[in-house]
Structures are given as structure tokens and as C-alpha cells.
Amino acid sequence: MRFFLSVSCFILTFAAAAAAPVIEPPLPMEKAFRMEARRDGPDIALRWQLEDGYYLYREYLSATGDDGKPVEMSTPPGVIKDDPGFGSTEVYYGTATATLVAPTAGMLKVTYQGCQDGGLCYPPTTVDIDPATLAQAMDPAADGPVSPARPQSQAAFPLVSKAAAEPVDGPGIRISDQSANGVVGSLLDRGGVLFLIAGFLGLGVLLAFTPCVFPMYPILAATLSREGESLSAGRGFALSLTYVLSLAAAFSLFGVVAAWWGQSFQVALQSTTATLVVAAIFMALALSSFGLFELQLPSFLRNRVAPARGSGGSLASSAALGFSSALVIGPCVTAPLAGALLYIAQTGDVVLGATALFALGVGKGIPLILMGTFGSGPLPRAGQWMERVRQVFGFLFLATAVWLADGLLPAGTGLLLWSVLAITFAVFIGAFDQMRPEAGGAARLAKSAGLLAGLYGVLLAIGAFSGATDPLKPLAPIAAARSDTTTAKKIIKDSFQSAASAAELSSLLKADANGAPSLVYFTADWCVTCRVIERSVLSDATVANALEGVRLISVDLSKITEANRSLMKELQVIGPPTMLFLDAGNNEVQASRLVGDITTQAVAASAASLKESL
Template identity: 80%
Template sequence: MDQAFRMEAGRDGSDIAIRWQLEDGYYLYREYLSVTGVGGKPLEMATPPGVIKEDPGYGSTEVYYGTATATVAGPVTGSLNVTYQGCQDGGLCYPPTTVEIDAATLEPKSDTGKSGLQTALQSQAAFPLVSKAPKAADSSSIRISDQSTNGVVGSLLDRGGVLFLIVGFLGLGVLLAFTPCVFPMYPILAATLTREGESLSTGRGFALSSTYVLALAAAFSLFGVVAAWWGQSFQIALQSTTATLLVAAIFVALALSSFGLFELQLPSFLRNRVAAHRGGSLMSSAALGFSSALVIGPCVTAPLAGALLYIAQTGDVVLGATALFALGVGKGIPLILMGTFGSGLLPRAGQWMERVRQVFGFLFVATAVWLVDRLLPAGAGLLLWSVLAITFAVFIGAFDQMRPEAGGAARLAKSAGMLAGLYGVILGIGGLSGATDPLKPLATIAAARSGDATPARVIGKDSFQSIASAADLSSLLKADGPAAPTLVYFTADWCVTCRVIERSVLPDATVADALDGVRLVSVDLSEITEANQSLMKELQVVGPPTMLFLDRDNQEVQDTRLVGEITADTVTVSASSAKGQLR
């Protein structure tokens, strides 16, 4: 920094004149120039007007190129502290720096100001990096891992360049295609294909599914860029209860349409315009694909978080958007395969076609229940699943009288319906008992029956010490000392996924065992403030839910950060690593 911004001081009568010589391509912020005297008292300083720069992090701000000057009104005695901050245009930035100058000799009192300078990428962007420089053993400052600071985008770029990055995100998308967030895409596309009826060929299936996926990827890329620039306000909008209920209502409307209550179609003036063209179905597929990105958008994943960090840190929107587009296409590759090679397996016409549409209707309802389940009190979600399972049993004729001449398919359908009805009853009992896991609906009852067992430790939201700023975290770590590893959990009331974690993951007995002896700290982001946003920047957190695991030296343990859909298994593994049990 002392090479990029060469500072010198001189006298102008009783005043002190400070001058910076800036290297080409570097600039200083005018508003961050300040001088204080003995005891930290602000001194009067005059600076000339700067050049208006549209900064991605600060907005319109005044900066200096080439040279910068400041005049401190005299007389000044003792010493003065000069603070300034600058950046490289489109590249590296430096943290605010203070240099102490002897007012008598106008020489720096020591080299501490310059020797402590450490660079960070794009401090004017949303997420500046913290330094990974070695710290003293007794320091309570957190050092985040190389993986967190470099990010998945930076790591892939370092290994193989842009092409390797795109291929890597494409592969990550394929892996994410089998996660719950992407599941709703399958019935949406399948319902679109069945509407083609007998005219659906392999080529037509490929065209429809590819159009759907490309539109979804384009929207996913666009929403990602908006999220990177708008930050938490966009995340709040996507993860809010209102947005979740809106998307669930869309799936209910799709289900009712599949059941034949009404027909979803374009407005008449648009329908007439595209009626004469075969591209009408392609336009519908594109519209569905674009809107489907709203469903997978709120699901924060590690690759998504990495791409958002990269865009915010570097301002490279093109490369970040390309990575997100590749991620979206990767998520859609199984959809394209299903649409292309599965088209021949779909019924062509008749009563079976209507049955298939109705089955998709149940899948749409199931998706809506899955979305709102996390908003409901414990047990209420299982009651909804119970109603859905019993209704499905009635729908496929579980309780209808079977004719003696019925074939094997009808008997299998009746058996499946009876099993669905039985499962629905069990879910209802589990929901009334307060259970939350559809795969373990009677777990609460089983636990209550074993009354002689020692009550297991249960971790809840109140088990965490709440902090609101970097200063709070530093004070907490200093007060408690480095005796125990630490979990820092970023959560928010508007974060729908956080509710699932706090209701189903944290109370898990294996999680309680894994976190035994771990200091639990939470950061509530329900209201975004300057203090908690600064903490997010320092720890490289995109948004909730995020878990950071620190070892006993307050060093983030490599490969332990959890973002987005968090399970009991992932928490257990990360906590064990932080405790040094998985070295």
C-alpha cells in the first residue's frame, strides 16, 4: 500500500499539508480522509473536490486519481493520526489505514501503520475478504479458512481457468438436481409433456424440455446476479413467508388444473397470436421454466453462495452469471433426459392420460405441502401429509369394492392405496403427538414410552448465545477463552430453511452429542443492521442459514462450513472436525 499511495507531509505556514502520490489505476476515497490529534480529537481538515465515481458498494462517491491533498489547520502539537483508504480500479482494495505523524518533524512515528497493512479483495463490494495473515496465539480474532475466502469459483478458476469453472458448475448442478429444492421441477415438466398427447415424439420432448431448462437456467442466473448486488433484501424477499405461500399457492393452482377443475392457459389475445404457430408450447415451456426458478432460488447451496460471493467481491457479473447459468443447466440435465427418452413411456391418450394428469396433481399438492410444512407448528405438517395420503388412497380406489374379475394391476393399485391409507393414519397419529419427521412419525410416542431412559440433551434456539456484531463475537471469544471449539450460526425469522433446521435438525440426539462441548453462538439476521452486516462481510457469509465451525484457536476448520439445506449428518461431521475428532 505504501507503494500504491505514497504519502508525505510538509508545512504551509502554521498549517500542515499532506499529499498522496497515487499509482496509475489507483484511487483514494475523499470521505475516508480524516485526521485526529492528541486523545483522538478530530482536527479541522480541508480537501479539494474529487471525481465522482459510481462505486458498486458505496454508490456515487468522490475519489482522487493521480494525486490527493489535504490541509490540516494549525498550529498542531504532539502528533496527529492520518486515516485514509484506497483501491485499485476494478481490482484490489485496502482497508482503512491510520499513520501516526510527529507534528514537529512531520515524520511517521513508527512503521506500525504500514507493516500492518493487509489487502482484501474489493472492500467496496458487498463482501470484502478478511486477512489470513498469521495472528498471535492469544488473539481472539477469527481466521476463516482458505476455502471460504477463495470460494468455489476462485478455486475452480485457479485449477483450470474459465472452461474448468463452467464444467465444474455444470457438474455441481447435476448433483444438486437430486435435492429436494429441484424435485418440484420434475412434475412441472412431466405435466407439460403429457399435454402434447399423441403428438409427443422424442424430438418434441427434447425441444420442450430443453426450452424449459434453458429458461430456468437464464432466470436462475439473472436472479443470482440480482441477489449478489441487492444482498440481503433480495434474500429476504425470496425466503419470506409471503413468497413461500405464494409459490405454494401456484402449485395448488397447478394441482387443481390437473384435477380438471379449470384449464390454465395464456390470455386470449396471446393465445390467438401463437395459435397458428407450433411455438406456442415452446413459449409455455419457457414461461414455466423461467417462473420455476422462483422455487429453487430461495435454496441457498454452497455453489450458489460461492458464485454470489464472487460477483459481489470482483464485480465480474459476466463470469458469475455464466457460472450460475451452468449451474442451472446442470440441474436441468436430468430433466432433459426425462423429457427426451421418457416421452415414449408416457401414455398417449384415453383414460390413462387423465389418470397421469391427476397423479401429477397429487405431486403438485405434495410440493405445496412440503413448502408450507416448514412454516407450521410441530405436528401440523404431518397432519397435512396424513390428509394427502388418505385422499390419495381414496382416489386410487383403496376403499372401493373390487370385482372378482379384476386384473392384477387393479389389485396392486388397491394394495398400494390401502398402504397409503394406513400410512396416512400413522402420520395423523404422529402429527397429533407432536412428531415432525414423516419418516419417523411415531418417534415421539416411542420416546414417551421409554420413560425410564435418561432424557437426552436437546439443542434449541435458546441454547445459543446471541450476538449482533463482530465486537460482540470478539468479546465473547476473549471472555470464554480458546478452551472450546465454536459454532457460529446465522439465522433469521424470515429464513424458511432455518425453521426446518431449528425444528428438525438441532433437536436430533446425534446433533446434541456432536455439539457437546462446543460453544454455541447465533447471529440473528431478522433485521439487517450495519453491525451484523459488517460481521457477515468479515466472515464471508452470504445469508442464512450458515454455520461456521471454529477450532480451539478460532480458526475456521477447512471443509466444515454449512450453507443452505443442513442435515443432522452434516452438522455431526463438521462438529466432529472442529473438535479434532476427524483429523
């Protein structure tokens, strides 16, 4: 009963949020609060031009010098506002001004904070100002500088910020408006918050059958099978819904933390330590499926949450398993995920960004809920069949662990692990057991599957010792050595010039005096999707022909540094794999950016759009 009350409250909360008045999509902070600074005699005059519907806090205007000590700041009175976040406080609408006592030397750091009226509150922003470079403010009513005794005219400040100069070592790339707006902004513009939630829910359903979500099916199936004879459609619905809601909540939480942290979701969750921890979890699940031990909550918790269900799966254990499963689907970058994280990082709107991520996670889990509800009938109840199914789940868990750890292992080691897994599966399924003449069709099909798995394992072992790295092409090195024909045109990693920072990227883009279109590809050694792209997409002759004449540049994010992190922020790249298509003037072609699971057709289409723009 408590479970269904919780779910009902959760649905009502989302419905209330969706029914709330639609707020205009928030502007980037530098557009909502346009700041400029000028000399005013011995002092420094600051002015913020605020967009309609935005306000600035008087209390949170401050400045410090190079030594970190406060700098005296004078501000005019504001208007009193009953702010939901800060209580009764003074704010400025339209225009805000301040006067600083300029230090004799060194830089100034000016901090300010504001909000969208009825919408989000931006995080505090600090701007560096060099007093030595500021121009003198002129009074348009006189021929000399503004007198400290007279108020300054607004015309004394052209609305061009002098506080944040353009970086001299930037790559000089102009990203497209569509990339800057993002999928969240596009959905908000079309239909508001309700449309945004529905859109991300639908996008999640479309992503539910991608490789990163596949491991969730055996995890949930193993949880359901532990119920044994007591598993009903209602019980399956409760367990699967708990699993999915917990997964979506964790997915949303991790995304918000990663966006605020300033790193991509994959970088936050695919560190070596995190990957090994998740792989170890799947190893433990596999060993439990083989009967080496039983995974369950401590007895004092189990007796409270499921006193009458023995060792069956409880709602609490399903929730814990769902929460931890987010570590598996989180690192897989997709266009909706990248858009939501970028929106949080740019606007600071945690609530809306987290809601979008939650809806995306729920959408990915809808097929899991359907499987748990309507697929509970075919699941085995007891006996030898259940043990067989658990063993199959165990091999799926082991396969997931190998898949996760493959990127951390030396080349070819992963292929050996896949070989061992395939041969071991053949042994478990009875491929080498003596078959009785009266054996039925199912037993014979199982034996055939086992023999094929064993043969595949042998081919994988041969490929590993021959230098192969692709489990789908274990004999590729041998075939290449024997081939006398000319190999088809293809793109390999060595075809790309490498850049690690904005300065290096700028240098590569300016190297061609004639100006050529460019593809900037963000990749990483730990990115599983990147390996698939490099193995199956870039090696395709169609892609090679489509990108003929296009300068190929890669940005390696295997190790995140301050230089490439800054470059990612400037180009609004959440993580790998991401492809930017730039024309000869280094302008990103509209609607050409590719993120996540990139296909041959998508690359060819973006390349065609690039060439049409020339």
C-alpha cells in the same frame, strides 16, 4: 427454427467467453487498492498503492464532508487510457496520490473506483476518515513535517491503511483462506474460466437429485403431457431445453440481484410474501391438473407463439414456467451457490458470477432434458391414463405447496395438512372404492397404495394432535411418553447459545477463560434444510459424541437485521444452513466449513478436524 438459432447463438457466446484469454482471479478491492491517509500540515494527503495489473480512475476520486458537500481535492495528472467501460479517461497505475483541504470538524468520506486491467471493474467504494485521528506525515529527508512546496516521498506512507480501522466490537474470528477464496476462486486458480464453467456444470448435475430440484420433474412432465399425441422426442427436447435454459437464466439473474442487494439468496426469495406467492402458483397448477380450469397463455399470445398446437405446451409457456420455477430451487443454499454469490459480492464481477450460476442451473437441468427427450415415449397420450397422471401431478404440486408453506404455519398445522393430503390421495386413487373381482394386478396395487396412504394420513392426524411436528415420525411424542429407557445423547436447539450480532458472538466466544473450540451455526426458522438438519443430523448420537466439549453457538437469521447482516458479511456467510468450526483461538479450521445439505458424516468429519487442530 428461431428457437434453434437462439440456442446456437447462446452456445457460441459461451464458447467465445470460454476461449477468451484467462485472466488472473481478481483480488479483493482492499488488496488491489491499498489506501492510506496522513496529515500534511493543514491538509490531508491520500495515497493508493495499486497492485500490478490494476488501475484507478482520476475522474472518480472525490471527497465529501459530514454535510454532504464536496471537499476540495487536488490530484496529479494521470495517463490516458481507452477504457472499454468509460471511454478515453485518465487513470493511475502503480501509485495514486491526492491532497484534501481538511475541514475544521467532522468526518470525511473519500470515494474511489478502479478496475482490473482486462478484467472486472469494481463498484465505487467509500471510506470514512476521521481527520482528528490521522498522524502527521514526515519527510524522511528532513526532521520536520512535509513542506507543502515539496513533493512527498513514497516512504512518508507506510503501506498500512489508516482509513478503515478494525471494528472494536467484531467477533475476532479469523476465517480460513479456503473459505475466503471460495469455490469460484479455487476453480479459477486451477484452470481458468473454462474450468470454472465445466466445474459448476458438473456440480449442478450432482445437485440435480436434491429435494429442491424434485418439484421440477413433475412440472416438466405435466408440460410434456399436454402435448398429447403430437409429443415426439424432438419436441420433448425443445420443450425441456427451453424450460431448463429459462430456469438457469432466472437462477443466474436472481443470484446476481441478491448478491448486489447485499442479502443472501434465501433471504431474497424466502420472504413470507415470496413463499406464499410460489405456494399459490403450485396450488394453481394443482387445481389445473385436477381439471378445475386450464392454465394457458392469453389467446392473443397463444395464437402468435403456437397457432397450430391448440392447448398444448408452447416454447413460450415452457420458458415462462422455467423462469418461475427458479423461485423454488433458488432458496436452497448449496456450497457452489454460496461460493458464487460470495464471489459476486466481494469482487463485483457480475459477468463471471452470473456465468457460474447459469452453468450451475443448466447442470441441474440436464436430467430434465434427458427426461424430456428420451422419456417422452412412456408418457400417456390420451384417455383415462392421462387424466390419472395429471391427477398424480396435481398431488405432487399440492405436496410442494404444503412443503413451502409449512415453515410459515404454527407447529403441528403442517402435519395436519400432510394428513389431509394423504387421505385425499387415497380417495382419488380408489382406496375406498368397491373393487371388481376381475380387476387386474395394476388396479390391486393402486388400491394397496391408496390404503397405505390413507393409513399414513390417519397416523399423521394422530401425531398432529399429540404434538408431533415431523412427518416422518408422527408418533414420536407417544413413543417418548411410553418409553422408560434413558434417551440417547443428542443435540437440540436449546443446546445452542444464541448470538444475534458480532458483539454478542464475541462475548460468547470470550466467556470461557480456558478457551474452548466452538461451532457457530447459522440457521433460520424458514430454512427447510435447517429443519432437516435439526431433526435428523443434530439429533444423531454420532454427532453428539463428535461435538462433545465443543461450545455450540447459533445465529438465528429468521429476521434479517443490520447487526446479523454485518456479521454474515464479516464471516463470509451467504445464508443458512452454515456451520463454522473454530479452534480455541477462534480461527476457522481449514476445509471444515459446511454449507447447505449437511450430513451426519460431514459434521463428524469437521468436528474431528477441529479436535485435531487443538
